[in-house]
């Protein structure tokens with residue numbers, strides 16, 4: 001699939017693109033195919049694997065449109081989703097002959113089921129039973145105000161959008177970007193679901209042998225997916241050279257499943273998201289989660305995985321309630337004592353992001369996740 005050609009060799013470099021739109025796909029639990037986990041709302045679906053083959057989706061007009069929209073802006077702003085994208089970081093020539101390659105990065109969200117209600121997580125929006133009052137109860141007044149304003153904006157956008165002139169989701173100008181932000185309403189109905197094992201088998205077969213990495217998670221807790229072990233067995237046997245990554249909140253990891261994952265080497269990386277060094281700093285965001293349970297599960301699985309090829313990681317997302325020196329250094333000390341590798345990631349562009357200055361948390365630099373940066377950097 002060729003797009004955007006005709007530049008001379010003399011043209012300077014300086015445009016950004018993502019790898020995901022060109023070499024990846026993400027399959028949501030309802031079957032929708034989007035570019036990556038960044039489009040968690042499903043704003044720019046390319047097709048649906050319940051009714052189409054991957055080949056038909058990737059050769060379809062929506063896929064060409066996606067590539068054009070990515071390349072329509074030189075900075076990190078992506079017109080497909082109408083906002084900046086943290087994955088749009090690859091430098092390319094501003095124009096040139098660019099084609100979509102084979103799939104190297106495959107993301108599969110097996111289920112959207114999750115028993116937690118993490119603040120500012122998109123999954124709260126999937127559950128229509130969660131309203132603004134829950135925001136007040138779960139996150140206090142500050143979160144409720146932010147969440148209420150967001151919900152009101154979505155509501156107004158839903159009402160007004162049909163009255164506005166139809167057109168592309170977002171223009172590239174400043175005005176177009178502001179309009180895109182204002183037009184973004186509620187998530188379309190039907191975002192939730194659970195992929196059948198048959199659908200996963202077909203997606204994996206159709207994705208082809210070039211797949212290097214499989215992320216078997218999305219919005220939803222993979223350990224609540226009832227066919228987890230069977231599905232991963234299939235992924236492993238169909239794509240033996242691919243690196244398989246699972247990310248969990250750690251609350252539902254249980255011995256029979258973890259033992260199968262380790263014994264059969266069904267995953268290469270198992271990431272426990274535990275954002276805090278103690279119950280207090282953890283529970284502000286991970287509503288309904290328990291620090292003690294998640295940590296016990298991490299410790300147990302890490303111990304079982306010693307001397308195996310499974311890498312077990314502790315991921316700590318830094319927010320403003322868990323970003324004090326004492327808490328961060330406490331997590332580092334705990335990780336060192338337990339001999340569990342830890343990486344930090346700074347929440348950005350969302351409610352609750354840390355306000356620490358980079359120079360004050362420089363001591364975290366060696367422990368940053370590879371795609372993360374200190375605040376303001």
Ligand code: SF4
Pocket residue numbers: 017018019020021035036038039066070078079080081085086087088
């Ligand atoms: S730049 Fe756009 S297409 Fe690429 S990953 Fe980000 S949101 Fe998706």
